[in-house]
Each structure stands twice: as structure tokens, then as C-alpha cells.
Amino acid sequence: MMENLAIQISASSCSQVLVKSPCASGKVQNLPQSSLFTVSLRTGSKFSSSRRPVALRHLCKQYVGPRCSTLELAKPSKENEENSSGDSRELLDRQEETDVNRKTGSFNWLEQWYPVAVVKHMDKLQPxxxxxxxxxxxxxxxxxxNRWQVxxxxxxxxxxxxxxxRxxxxxxxxxxxxGWTFNSSGSCTMIPQLEKGREQALNSSRACVKIYVSMEHQGMIxxxxxxxxxxxxxxxANPPPFIPYLNDPNYVFDIGMMDLPYGYELLTENLLDPSHVPFAHHKIQGNRNTARPLNLKVVDSHIQGxxxxxxxxxxxxxxAPCLSRMDFRIPPPKTPPKGHPLALKVREWIASRKQPKVDEEVKQISTIFFCVPVAPGKSKVIFSFPRNFAQLVFKLTPRWFGHYSHMAVIDSDLLLLHELEHRIQERGGDIKPLYFTPALADTCVxxxxxxxxxxxxxxxxxGAKSSSTxxxxxxxxxxxxxxxxxxAKCKICSGAAANFRRLKEVLQIVSVALVGLVGIASSNSWHVLSNFSVPLVCLAIASxxxxxxxSRFIKKMYEYHDYNHAVVE
Structure with a gap:
């Protein structure tokens, strides 16, 4: 049977997504620019209205996420309602079976989506x-x-x-x-070394490149x-995670990427640990003098995370396997109300009688990290920090400067994690005797x-590169x-670095040229410049x-910048 279900999510729009459930398959049909859209759900069995909210909530949570809530269900026809009671138990039984599998199953690393690159960092002219x-x-x-291929x-x-x-x-x-050449499907279209037997060789399966299923989704490949x-x-049937903020026009954000000299486990563990920020990123993203206890509590756990x-x-x-996300809400500062005590009491009573409204002034920021396993001892992180405030500051800040701040944050605990990974391996690889975690701040770790x-x-x-070393x-x-x-992999930063290097060369040429003009002015051959010798000297020195x-700025920004915690006060 086909049912139309109304679902409200926090995003203003949503990409097309297939339902991930053994008992249903469907997709978002209408995507208006509002938070309410209609999902067409085609189920393999009928279920009663009393069971429908439970089943729908289970499905929505899988393909939209925990931030969705059911608003309304289309009323089933009388015939469908009468025939639904027998099959509703079958649907719920299958859902319960799925939940058990999610709790006790085995995670398949290959049957997953991985973000491999940021679209705007790519060069269409170079593989x-x-x-x-x-x-x-x-x-x-x-x-x-007209698409990216992998x-x-x-x-x-x-x-x-x-x-x-090329x-x-x-x-x-x-x-x-x-010079062998390959088309979209991986088939070989040209072998320059062949004249006879060319067609036979081109049609051979051994001449084909192995291809991967790929897609562009929310600014990433x-x-x-x-x-x-x-x-x-x-x-x-199992689309990549959908991040509502990355499709919400009320949020501003950039997407960055870095390759890291430590593995997936340490990267993910680190990004699930907010308590390290005031210390490991002191004066960059936090302050060790303002650190406070963080009492974290797990509310849901399953095979997908x-x-x-x-x-x-x-x-x-x-x-799992990649997404680590933290959503922060910053409520507006509360100022004590002013006025006569009786007037304040009346105002408080009136406010309590009104329907509660969502506080639109609450600031929200999300830290989104995709932790990508590359090889033993190597990983990649793709990140974004969408927020719904300070939009003008974001728009006026050059992207290359934003990337610099991101690199500074990641570099500040890079050596700690690299060394920690080696120490864990040298001590047998088992963290149980090595970790002592009495605080609730380590809950997610x-x-x-x-x-x-x-x-x-x-x-x-x-795969073949698996190694314990x-x-x-x-x-x-x-x-x-x-x-x-x-x-090297960011078109924005490599372009900015090239521009700064050109500017440095221009300043050097200008400095030499001005010194030459000063020399000419001091001679008797060109008296007209003698009046400008002092300004020319000043400009030469300034250049x-x-x-x-x-030179120092370029080195620090784009080549090498150490971070020593001992000297940061």
C-alpha cells in the first residue's frame, strides 16, 4: 500500500534520500523551501493507525536523523484500515529484528560511503x-x-x-x-601501440579500469x-549522512580538509572528546584557565554509531564510520527584569499562560568532522563549522584566512595524537590497561x-595494506x-600562497629599483630626482x-608552523 506521510525536519531543504529499512523503500518526492515536506513511503505490508507512528518514527530516524519529528499521518482508507491489523505485527517484528541486528551485527567497512574530497578544492583539469x-x-x-568519477x-x-x-x-x-585512454564506464577507448587486433583488445575486460560508485553530496565527493x-x-539504499545545516540558508559555513599523520581510531576518538579543547587548543579554540567538567551521557547506541x-x-x-558531530546551543544572556514587583508578577503570570514559543534568538553552531581512514597511521579529516550568527563577519573574512585558523587548530594537538598512537602500538595495542577514564567527559571516547x-x-x-606496524x-x-x-590539495590555499609569493617578488624588485633610482638621484646625471631621494629611500626600506x-608569513601560513604548548602562556 502507498501512504503519504508528513514529516517535519529542522532543515529548510533536503537532498533525495532512500529509506534505509528492510521493510520499506521510498524517497522524498516534494522538497519545497520550508521545513515541512511530504515523503512517499511504500511499505511491503499494511499497518494500523495505532502502530503507524512507531513504525514511521523508526524509519524517519534512519534516513532523516534524530532531529525529525512526526507531525501528521495521512488517514488510511477504510479498506486499508480493516486489512491492516494482521500485517502490522509483521512489520513491527521485522523492525525489532532489524534493531537486534543493529545491536549485535558486524560492521562492514566496505559497504559504506566515504567523503574523499571537497568539491571546491578540486581542479577539473587535473586528476x-x-x-x-x-x-x-x-x-x-x-x-x-558532467560529474566527478572515481x-x-x-x-x-x-x-x-x-x-x-591527464x-x-x-x-x-x-x-x-x-597513452591508454578510458571513458566514464572505465572502458578503454584508445591503445596507441595497437593497429591490428585493436578492437579485440579494447573489448577485453582486462583493458577496463575498475570503477567505484560515487556521487557529489553537500559539497563533497x-x-x-x-x-x-x-x-x-x-x-x-544507504545514502551518505545528511547534515541539515549544510543545506540551510540561515547558516554560514566553509568546508575544509587536512591529511593527518595518525590513524582513524585516534582521529575519531579525539573528535569525540570535547574536554581536550581548552588544553590542546589553548588560545586558539579554548583556554585552559576556563576548563570545566563535562558530564556527557550516551542516549542511544547501535551498529551505526x-x-x-x-x-x-x-x-x-x-x-559510523566517518561522522563526528557536535551541536551547540548558545542561549541569549538573561538580564533580570526591571519594574515594580507587582507588575513583574503579573507579567510572569501572563507569560505562563501563553503557548511556549521557540526562542529564535538562540545561537547555534555545529562542529562537523568526517574522519576518513586512509591507511595504517594515516587519516583524513573533512570539517565544517556551520553557525546561524555572525554571518557578516564570515562573509567578510577571506577563505584563505579561515583555512589558516583551521590548520592552527588541527596542528596544535597533531604531535600529541601521533605520539599517542605509537605508544599504544608499542604497548601491545590494547587501550584497556593504558587508559584510566574516571570522568564522564570520557564517555564518548x-x-x-x-x-x-x-x-x-x-x-x-x-585490504592488502592492512598491517599492525x-x-x-x-x-x-x-x-x-x-x-x-x-x-597541495586545496585550490584556495595554493592559489593564495602563489599570490603572496608573487607579491613578495614584486616588492623585492621594487626595493632594488628604488635603490637604483636613489643612486641615480645622487649623481649629477639626473638632478630632478635629488629632491625625492629621502622618500625613495623610505619606500625602498619599506618594500x-x-x-x-x-617570507616569514608564507612559511608560517603555508609551509611549516610548529606548536609548542610549553611556551604558550
């Missing part, structure tokens, strides 16, 4: 190499299909990296080693890592470790190399000093 779960990938813009980063000829190739004049991906038969159907909260001010969500050990087999599926400790200068971790300052 990009990325690694997810130890699998080497190449991302390239297919202008014929292929295995290995030419079927002799496994040369396709990420070192976009051919035909719009296909060409290997730069021998996502890849489904499973390539087994039926992967497209499974990927369509868990959710927790701190009173009414913070919600924390871990959606230990809940993640519990999920990772019991439901995710205690290890990430890195971490890469060796690199020098401190390499750990904090911002060119490696961010700039030289600014050039030196820019």
Missing part, C-alpha cells in the same frame, strides 16, 4: 590521487557525463598511476605512461568502497572504543608540513621589510 581504506583511487572530472588508480596495462595522467581532448582519462555485484543498489548529550546545551552524534572493538572487529579493513616516526618538520597536509615579513 587527483586519494587513498581510502588502503585502496588507491583517482578522482577526475568527466565533462562528457576509478582505481592503476592503469590495466602495467598498473601505472592514472592520477599522474584529461584527454576527448574528455576521457588518459594514462601518461603509454563521496565514494562507496564496495565493488561487489549489486554495489550500486546497496549504495542507493551512537548519540550523547550534555544537558540541553550540546548534542553529540557519531555516525570509551563508547567509540566499545563500538570499534565489539561491532567493527577492532580493526579497520585496509605503523609508519616510522617522521621528523617534526615533516609532521607539521602544511604543504603536505593541506595546501624590503615587507618582503622579509611576507
Amino acid at each position: 587527483r590521487a586519494e587513498t581510502i581504506l588502503g585502496r588507491d583511487l583517482v578522482i577526475w572530472w568527466d565533462r562528457n557525463a 576509478f582505481d588508480d592503476a592503469c590495466p596495462h602495467r598498473t601505472a598511476p592514472l592520477s599522474e595522467g 584529461i584527454h581532448e576527448s574528455g576521457h582519462l588518459q594514462c601518461s605512461y603509454h 563521496w565514494v562507496w568502497m564496495d565493488r561487489a555485484e549489486g554495489a550500486e543498489e546497496r549504495a542507493a 551512537f548519540s550523547a548529550k550534555r544537558e540541553e546545551t550540546m548534542d553529540l552524534i557519531f555516525h 570509551m563508547e567509540f572504543r566499545k563500538w570499534f572493538k565489539t561491532l567493527a572487529q577492532g580493526k579497520v579493513d585496509y 605503523l609508519p616510522p616516526r617522521p621528523p617534526r618538520r615533516v609532521l607539521f608540513d602544511r604543504g603536505i597536509s593541506h595546501v 624590503a621589510v615587507t618582503s622579509i615579513w611576507l
Whole structure:
């Protein structure tokens, strides 16, 4: 039977999403620019109106999220109502069975969506190499299909990296080693070395590149890592997480990305731990002198993650395998009412009789992190901090400066996490005898470790690159190399760095030229400049000093900047 269900969510719009449930499949049909939209739900069995809210809430929570609430249910026809009672128990039984599987099942690392790149950081003219779960990938813009493609980063000829190739004049991906070219489906369209037998070779399955299911979603390129038969159907039935704030025009945000020299477990654990912020990010994102206890409580836990909260001010969500999200509410400051005591009593009584309204002045900010497993001892984080206040400040701030502040935050605990990961491995890899967590602030850290050990087999599926041995400790200068971790893969920062370097060179040329003019002015050959010798000297000095300052600025912003906690007061 088909039912139309009205659901209200906090987002102003929502991308098309398929219902993730064994007993239903459907999609959002109408998406107006309001918070109320209609979902068409096609169920495999009928259920009564008394059971419908329970079943609907279960389905909504899976594909919209915990922030949705049911407002209204379309009234079923009399015939459907009469025939629904027998099948309602079947639907609820299947839902209960699904809940049991979610509690006790096994997490499949490959049958998941992973964000692999930020769209606005990509260059459509150049393929990009990325690694997810130890699998080497190449991302390239297919202008014929008008979309991003994700292929295995290995030419079927002799496994040369396709990420070192180019976009051919035909719009296909060409290997730069021998010129083999591949279209949207991974089929080989050109083998320059062949004349006879060309068609037979092109039609061979061995000439095809392995491709991955991919999509563009909320400003990121996502890849489904499973390539087994039926992967497209499974990927369509299990869409990537939807973040309402990233589609809400009332929120401003940017999306950033960094590659990190420590693994997925430590990255996720760290981003589920808000209590480290005042200390590890002192004077960048917090202050150690204002640290307070954080009493966190887990409110839901299942195979796809868990959710927790701190009173009414913070919600924390871990959606496996990548999403770590914290939502903060900042209520407006309460000022004591003024007036005669009797008038205040009357005002309080009137307010208590009115229907409570949502306080539209409450400020909200969310910290959204996607923790992507790359390889043992390596990970990637894609992040965004949407907020519904200070929009003008955000719009006036250059994006390259925002990226600098993000790099500063991540760098400030980078060495701590890198060293912590090596110490855990050197002591056997079991955190139980190493961690002492008496405070409720560590609740989410230990809940993640519990999920990772019991439901995710205690290890990430890195395929052929799986290893219990971490890469060796690199020098401190390499750990904090911002060119490696961010700039090389960010079109915004690499462009800004190039512009600053050009400006530095221009200032150096101007400084030399002004010194030359001063020399000419001091000679007898050009008396007209003698009156301007002092200003020219001042400009030459200013240009030289600014050039030196820019050199240090570029190094700190885009090359290397250490963070020493001992010297930060």
C-alpha cells in the first residue's frame, strides 16, 4: 500500500534520500523551501493507525536523523484500515529484528560511503590521487557525463598511476605512461601501440579500469568502497549522512580538509572528546584557565554509531564510520527584569499562560568532522563549522584566512595524537590497561572504543595494506608540513600562497629599483630626482621589510608552523 506521510525536519531543504529499512523503500518526492515536506513511503505490508507512528518514527530516524519529528499521518482508507491489523505485527517484528541486528551485527567497512574530497578544492583539469581504506583511487572530472568519477588508480596495462595522467581532448582519462585512454564506464577507448587486433583488445575486460560508485553530496565527493555485484543498489539504499545545516540558508559555513599523520581510531576518538579543547587548543579554540567538567551521557547506541548529550546545551552524534558531530546551543544572556514587583508578577503570570514559543534568538553552531581512514597511521579529516550568527563577519573574512585558523587548530594537538598512537602500538595495542577514564567527559571516547572493538572487529579493513606496524616516526618538520597536509590539495590555499609569493617578488624588485633610482638621484646625471631621494629611500626600506615579513608569513601560513604548548602562556 502507498501512504503519504508528513514529516517535519529542522532543515529548510533536503537532498533525495532512500529509506534505509528492510521493510520499506521510498524517497522524498516534494522538497519545497520550508521545513515541512511530504515523503512517499511504500511499505511491503499494511499497518494500523495505532502502530503507524512507531513504525514511521523508526524509519524517519534512519534516513532523516534524530532531529525529525512526526507531525501528521495521512488517514488510511477504510479498506486499508480493516486489512491492516494482521500485517502490522509483521512489520513491527521485522523492525525489532532489524534493531537486534543493529545491536549485535558486524560492521562492514566496505559497504559504506566515504567523503574523499571537497568539491571546491578540486581542479577539473587535473586528476587527483586519494587513498581510502588502503585502496588507491583517482578522482577526475568527466565533462562528457558532467560529474566527478572515481576509478582505481592503476592503469590495466602495467598498473601505472592514472592520477599522474591527464584529461584527454576527448574528455576521457588518459594514462601518461603509454597513452591508454578510458571513458566514464572505465572502458578503454584508445591503445596507441595497437593497429591490428585493436578492437579485440579494447573489448577485453582486462583493458577496463575498475570503477567505484560515487556521487557529489553537500559539497563533497563521496565514494562507496564496495565493488561487489549489486554495489550500486546497496549504495542507493544507504545514502551518505545528511547534515541539515549544510543545506540551510540561515547558516554560514566553509568546508575544509587536512591529511593527518595518525590513524582513524585516534582521529575519531579525539573528535569525540570535547574536554581536550581548552588544553590542546589553548588560545586558539579554548583556554585552559576556563576548563570545566563535562558530564556527557550516551542516549542511544547501535551498529551505526551512537548519540550523547550534555544537558540541553550540546548534542553529540557519531555516525559510523566517518561522522563526528557536535551541536551547540548558545542561549541569549538573561538580564533580570526591571519594574515594580507587582507588575513583574503579573507579567510572569501572563507569560505562563501563553503557548511556549521557540526562542529564535538562540545561537547555534555545529562542529562537523568526517574522519576518513586512509591507511595504517594515516587519516583524513573533512570539517565544517556551520553557525546561524555572525554571518557578516564570515562573509567578510577571506577563505584563505579561515583555512589558516583551521590548520592552527588541527596542528596544535597533531604531535600529541601521533605520539599517542605509537605508544599504544608499542604497548601491545590494547587501550584497556593504558587508559584510566574516571570522568564522564570520557564517555564518548570509551563508547567509540566499545563500538570499534565489539561491532567493527577492532580493526579497520585496509585490504592488502592492512598491517599492525605503523609508519616510522617522521621528523617534526615533516609532521607539521602544511604543504603536505593541506595546501597541495586545496585550490584556495595554493592559489593564495602563489599570490603572496608573487607579491613578495614584486616588492623585492621594487626595493632594488628604488635603490637604483636613489643612486641615480645622487649623481649629477639626473638632478630632478635629488629632491625625492629621502622618500625613495623610505619606500625602498619599506618594500624590503615587507618582503622579509611576507617570507616569514608564507612559511608560517603555508609551509611549516610548529606548536609548542610549553611556551604558550
